[in-house]
Amino acid sequence: MEKGAHLRLVFGRASKAIETIDRQSIGETGLKVTDFMILEALLHKGPMPINIIGEKVLLTSGSMTTAAKRLEKQGLVQRVDDPSDGRRCYLHLTKTGLSLTRNAFQAHSATLNELFSCLTDEEQSEFIRLLKKVGTHAQTLT
Numbered sequence: 586m587e588k589g590a591h592l593r594l595v596f597g598r599a600s601k602a603i604e605t606i607d608r609q610s611i612g613e614t615g616l617k618v619t620d621f622m623i624l625e626a627l628l629h630k631g632p633m634p635i636n637i638i639g640e641k642v643l644l645t646s647g648s649m650t651t652a653a654k655r656l657e658k659q660g661l662v663q664r665v666d667d668p669s670d671g672r673r674c675y676l677h678l679t680k681t682g683l684s685l686t687r688n689a690f691q692a693h694s695a696t697l698n699e700l701f702s703c704l705t706d707e708e709q710s711e712f713i714r715l716l717k718k719v720g721t722h723a724q725t726l727t
Contacts, residue, residue: 603700610696614689619644619652624661624678624686632677661685
């Protein structure tokens with residue numbers, strides 16, 4: 586097998602296994618994957634316009650609007666109009682949303698730490714560096 590094809594195969598299998606664990610772990614928090622991604626972005630970045638959150642978590646505007654409404658209905662986020670631009674709406678975590686997101690993120694983070702514990706800290710740093718390198722190169726080819 587050619588080296589490039591072998592790399593793709595190994596990467597694809599590893600990626601699928603990692604995604605399975607990731608989705609299972611998020612599911613155990615009681616959240617939908619899309620909701621978790623939105624809440625996690627708000628936890629780490631603070632209030633943001635809905636369209637910017639969608640770009641960060643790779644959701645279409647329609648999916649983002651639906652998820653924002655669902656999270657607002659659950660009392661986890663609040664929409665706040667931008668006083669300087671009435672067309673723009675920010676999402677903020679509520680106190681309930683902040684508490685739930687911190688707990689969910691902590692549990693999910695523990696799972697991910699366990700997943701990658703087979704690599705030393707140095708290997709994890711190198712793995713990140715190599716994945717970024719391949720990702721950046723792949724973007725130049727498209």
